[in-house]
Amino acid sequence: MSNISNSLLQMNNIENMNQKNTVIHRMEPAVKLLITLMYLIVVISVNPYQVSRLIPYLFYPVIGIILAEISLRTMIKYLVIAMPFTLFTGISNLFLNREIAFPMANVVITQGMLSCCFVLLKSILTILAVVILTSTTSMDDLLYAMIHFKVPIIIVTQIMFTYRYIGVIAEEASIMYHGYILRAPKAKAIKAKDMGPFLGQLIIRSFDRAERIYQAMKCRGFEGYVSFSGKKGISGKGWFYVVITAGILIALRLVNISILLGKLFM
């Protein structure tokens, strides 16, 4: 709970990163969204245990991170937040699947080990792709891109409000937490016995705040969905990027570059 302010700060940091002016930041949001989606589909579609087929896909996050000037530290921070869940799944495979896959030098490689590496690598690739997208594109631009791809306006509006609402709850929680901690100087966090009323109050306050925001929106003509006008779709240049990237991704999916390179050097 003491990290609420930090969480808010992190949301701000992501939005700050959107403000840079690199090649990737300047790229049209719809192009970035499309390329990221294609990348995710291709990476997810790789068959289990084929670790070597995933390795070439590292080119995308590596190039993305360099061109978007995202610090490695930032990337590692987001990976650390997202990885524990995958790590748990991956490590479980080590114990659940001990079937021998192949020996390497004096070490026996089990299917579980391969599966663990595969799950971890796949997660790292997909997380990095999403972080690159969100670090270089503002939420509004992403929403406009969704509209461009004919995602129903009601879904886009819901995504927008969910994103905004996280901030509202976090702000209210932060205010309440400071109020609590100032009157409970010995407490390092909210005590279990106080958690019930705290969460109850948080929900009530968040609803009140959300209601006030909703009223302000209604006063300015809001009728259930946000009007997303005035943003451009994909230009000819944008389509060129999409086609080139799609070509590379499909080629990597069809041809096992790792084996080709291996044969070349052996």
Added chain:
Amino acid sequence: MIVIDKLSVQYSDGKQVLHQVSCRVNDGESVGIIGANGAGKSTLLKSFVGLLMPSQGRIEIHGVEVNQKNVRKIREMVGVVFQNPDDQLFMSNVYDDIAFGPRNYGMTEEWVKQRIYHMFHAFGIEHLEKSHSNKLSGGEKRIVAIATALVMEPSILLFDEPTSFLDPRMRRRLIELLKELEMTKIIATHDLDMALELCDRVIILKEGSIYAEGQAKDILTNETLLLEAGLELPYCLQKCMDIGKV
């Protein structure tokens, strides 16, 4: 012109907030609505734009009755600046926040852009165009919140506690800004000094009813009346009395 005729408003829990309120606001007038906490000031403002519907009586704005059918038209004519600007600024940057209303009313993007740049220029906030709303200072947020209402060129502007959250210098800037606005202004406030300076007329609400109504300089200098309504003399007048100038 705004005509309020025997307006009563009841919350969904049955609590009667306004009782038989009747008054008129003429075009171009600045009217202050004052009263103790819970007197019904914010409720009255919300009724003007149909956020709360009358349980009895009626409100007419430029001849259009405030009801579910007309609410969109009413909200196009009446701009609202809420007490807490954080409630009013919800898009990711100032430009999109100001553009929110016009876009919802189907204005062309060219029109929206022109109006927004006009607002930026008028308020001297060009530098805030790409800023995130949550990173602005209290005063900047207030100015942007006013711009979000003014961009629609409303003929009536409602303010709920416009000077709250402002430091003295920003408060002064805001008062000067409000003086320059020529449209009808209705200001619900506890800041009686500001009401004295800005408003032609003042309405005192007490327990949901109109307790007194009249010229600002008459109402706000009547200590007995103000005390009866749970208020007090504006601070500037109190100080003047202390030094024997009134």
